[in-house]
Amino acid sequence: MTDLICLNLPYEYPFKINNFSRPSRSPSKTRGGTLYYPVSLSLMTSYAKRFGFSSRIYDCITDDYSVSDVLKIVEKHKPKVVVIDTSTPSFVNDRIISDMIQERNKHTKVVLVGRHVTYAPTESLKSCKKVRVVARHEFYSQVIDLLEGKDLSQVDGISYRDNGNIVHNKDAKFIHPDEMGFISKIYKSQLSIKKYFYASIRNPYIMLLAGAYSCPYNCSFCNEYQKGNYRHRSVDNIIQEIKWIRKNLPYVKEILWDDPTFVVDEIFIKELSEAIIKNKIEMRWSCMTRANISYDTLKVMKESGFKTAHIGLESSNQGSLNAINKNMEFDSEVEYLKRCEKLGIYNHGCFIVGLPGDTKESVKATIDKAKSLPALDSVQVFPLIPTPFEDIFNEESKGTIWRYLIDNNYLTTRDYSKWLKPNGLYNVVVNYPHLSSKEIEELVERFYRSFYFRRGYIWYKLKQSLSSYQELKRNVRGFKTMVSK
Numbered sequence: 001m002t003d004l005i006c007l008n009l010p011y012e013y014p015f016k017i018n019n020f021s022r023p024s025r026s027p028s029k030t031r032g033g034t035l036y037y038p039v040s041l042s043l044m045t046s047y048a049k050r051f052g053f054s055s056r057i058y059d060c061i062t063d064d065y066s067v068s069d070v071l072k073i074v075e076k077h078k079p080k081v082v083v084i085d086t087s088t089p090s091f092v093n094d095r096i097i098s099d100m101i102q103e104r105n106k107h108t109k110v111v112l113v114g115r116h117v118t119y120a121p122t123e124s125l126k127s128c129k130k131v132r133v134v135a136r137h138e139f140y141s142q143v144i145d146l147l148e149g150k151d152l153s154q155v156d157g158i159s160y161r162d163n164g165n166i167v168h169n170k171d172a173k174f175i176h177p178d179e180m181g182f183i184s185k186i187y188k189s190q191l192s193i194k195k196y197f198y199a200s201i202r203n204p205y206i207m208l209l210a211g212a213y214s215c216p217y218n219c220s221f222c223n224e225y226q227k228g229n230y231r232h233r234s235v236d237n238i239i240q241e242i243k244w245i246r247k248n249l250p251y252v253k254e255i256l257w258d259d260p261t262f263v264v265d266e267i268f269i270k271e272l273s274e275a276i277i278k279n280k281i282e283m284r285w286s287c288m289t290r291a292n293i294s295y296d297t298l299k300v301m302k303e304s305g306f307k308t309a310h311i312g313l314e315s316s317n318q319g320s321l322n323a324i325n326k327n328m329e330f331d332s333e334v335e336y337l338k339r340c341e342k343l344g345i346y347n348h349g350c351f352i353v354g355l356p357g358d359t360k361e362s363v364k365a366t367i368d369k370a371k372s373l374p375a376l377d378s379v380q381v382f383p384l385i386p387t388p389f390e391d392i393f394n395e396e397s398k399g400t401i402w403r404y405l406i407d408n409n410y411l412t413t414r415d416y417s418k419w420l421k422p423n424g425l426y427n428v429v430v431n432y433p434h435l436s437s438k439e440i441e442e443l444v445e446r447f448y449r450s451f452y453f454r455r456g457y458i459w460y461k462l463k464q465s466l467s468s469y470q471e472l473k474r475n476v477r478g479f480k481t482m483v484s485k
Helices: 039-050 067-077 091-104 115-119 121-127 140-147 183-190 235-248 266-278 295-303 318-323 330-343 360-370 391-397 401-407 437-452 455-467 469-484
Strands: 004-008 055-059 081-085 109-113 133-135 158-162 165-168 205-208 254-257 284-289 306-314 346-353 376-383
Touching: 004 039, 004 067, 039 055, 039 081, 039 140, 039 183, 055 067, 055 183, 067 091, 081 091, 081 140, 091 109, 091 121, 109 115, 109 140, 115 121, 115 133, 121 133, 121 158, 121 165, 133 140, 183 205, 183 235, 235 266, 266 295, 295 306, 295 330, 306 330, 330 346, 346 360, 346 437, 360 437, 376 437, 455 469
Parallel strands: 004 055, 004 081, 081 109, 109 133, 205 254, 254 284, 284 306, 306 346, 346 376
Antiparallel strands: 133 158, 158 165
């Protein structure tokens, strides 16, 4: 018997999708073949062990487990609690499989977690036939409470069904990130590290958090668990984990920090970078961040092994940036990229097509601008992907993209099973009077073709590939995946 099972489920309903990257902020089958680690589930697995509970994580995507396999795994372990990650595009699939698990394991508490159920707990529970519990936001303390046998009414941070009624308990307190334990140990003992891939960095890679899934900014399209705040681990705690990785996972080529905005406190980042240098840790690393980092901070980051920033540029149209409360001037982002070019730092630029304020002309202008930006090694382009926000959480939903789309009748469907195509790529679910869903889809395709299949970029990648075998491997795999879409 195992106390806790954490599941990153297969995607089989309404059709099978291989390599579906559920933990991504844009859950789908990515064009570049990127597969995210199940970071939150791995942290939960680690945290439960610190309380003396036996815990296992199964990534059914990377290990290609079927629904039948999952049912057998749960029946074998007979867990007290099963934690299942969800996302909006996979929610119908996740709900169906979760109900199957709960139906066959009546003495197990099946708990749904993730951004989708965090912001739409009532809708989520009403659509489930058997599952009774949703853990909102960060879910770690909630799961420990359930493992300890607390009554549902006494568990902060959950929503649950009680005799046909949906009950929302008060939010749980957040846990300091230093208390979570090293998820790299869970990766080594329970996951297949070499199966994870990130197109814009060297592989095998490992995905870590320097803090928590929190961000001090308040972009209206974003669905992070906590906004307006930022919590990070201590420098010593992070250094000890990096040392452990170097000793126990010597084949890992790069660390990717998956914090929503890695560089919030530049003093902290400088201290961390200087500690890496002082401890003579040779490890290439990358991060998710905003394009507003000073030259001095970038310089010490580079000296400590920093190579690639994953930045949300979204659009070159300032009106579109203002419409999503980005709180960033595009010209400032260009200046940041110039600093990166001077230091030899790569950038993976993320763009969104279909923002409020976008027009066909403004998106075409963004495409043209992207091709001329310095230090932009690769791009990721998605149609606007809204996260459902319920009216019961009215304060949280104010100013979100979801409310804007619903209030103006711009959403084409609320049937989440239709948010992905059979090939795993996104269906466009936004339709404006001035910019149709078909035009948005066409512009996404045009963006990719225009950026990647131009003579200057191909020549740049050829020269980069000749610089090292690792760059060659990264570029060949990314190109093969891109052209197969």
